[in-house]
Amino acid sequence: MKIVQCTPGTTLKGNGTGGSRSTVGAGSVCHLAAHKLIDEGKALAALALQVEPSQVTYAKGEFKSDAAGRSIKLGELAKEKTVSFMASGRFESTYPNGCHIAEVEVDADTGATEVKSYYAVDDIGEVINHAVVEGQLHGGVLQGAGQVFGEQVVYDPQTGQSLTASFMDYYMPRAGLIRQIHGEEHATPSKISPLGVKGVGESGCTASIPVLVAAVTDALRPLGVKQLDMPLTPGRVWRAIRGAGA
Numbered sequence: 001m002k003i004v005q006c007t008p009g010t011t012l013k014g015n016g017t018g019g020s021r022s023t024v025g026a027g028s029v030c031h032l033a034a035h036k037l038i039d040e041g042k043a044l045a046a047l048a049l050q051v052e053p054s055q056v057t058y059a060k061g062e063f064k065s066d067a068a069g070r071s072i073k074l075g076e077l078a079k080e081k082t083v084s085f086m087a088s089g090r091f092e093s094t095y096p097n098g099c100h101i102a103e104v105e106v107d108a109d110t111g112a113t114e115v116k117s118y119y120a121v122d123d124i125g126e127v128i129n130h131a132v133v134e135g136q137l138h139g140g141v142l143q144g145a146g147q148v149f150g151e152q153v154v155y156d157p158q159t160g161q162s163l164t165a166s167f168m169d170y171y172m173p174r175a176g177l178i179r180q181i182h183g184e185e186h187a188t189p190s191k192i193s194p195l196g197v198k199g200v201g202e203s204g205c206t207a208s209i210p211v212l213v214a215a216v217t218d219a220l221r222p223l224g225v226k227q228l229d230m231p232l233t234p235g236r237v238w239r240a241i242r243g244a245g246a
Contacts, residue, residue, distance in 0.1 A: 020199020028193050033087035094190045096198040098122035100207035104215040111238030117180045125190040125198035137183045140204020146173025148212045152231050
């Protein structure tokens, strides 16, 4: 099987996979093309099985006719005749949503923050691959945590020279930054996509940034800290605590 992303000979080009559009857009149009393939395949299978197309069913790559008592695989039909289909569709933006909750502990003596637990419940529509969803959620949450707790481009105030020009100096988020990430799916099928899917790629980083900042701010509020600017490095948090105490 070969999938061509646009009509051959045209100058139409896609604009990448940003914005969680891959499954909503490409997945939906592949879904429509697959249904066309099945409908035409039933007609071809009916000829091979010598029955009416209405007497042919399709499941798991195989066309079957109870009336004929026989079946034929899609691959066998393709050997006899190359089947080609084109499908198109216009799919508007989907609106996934969710709720993320973080529990943190801040060491007042050092300013270091530890994320004790992180819970996420996301409505991303119908889920096609649970492992992919879990991986994107974990990666997104850690990406957001990196931005909250350390990622920053630093320049020498005297020379303007970058002090974080390589990953030897730049803060890199790592898996151990949040050890307990609990994710759940609460699916409400999208009415925009034929697959009922919504975007998931940005859910982790979209939610984790405000959630983690709010959690640290709540933890420091009793000490008199009213505002914090990212990144919430131990040094910056420690200075905020000392400043509030003063």
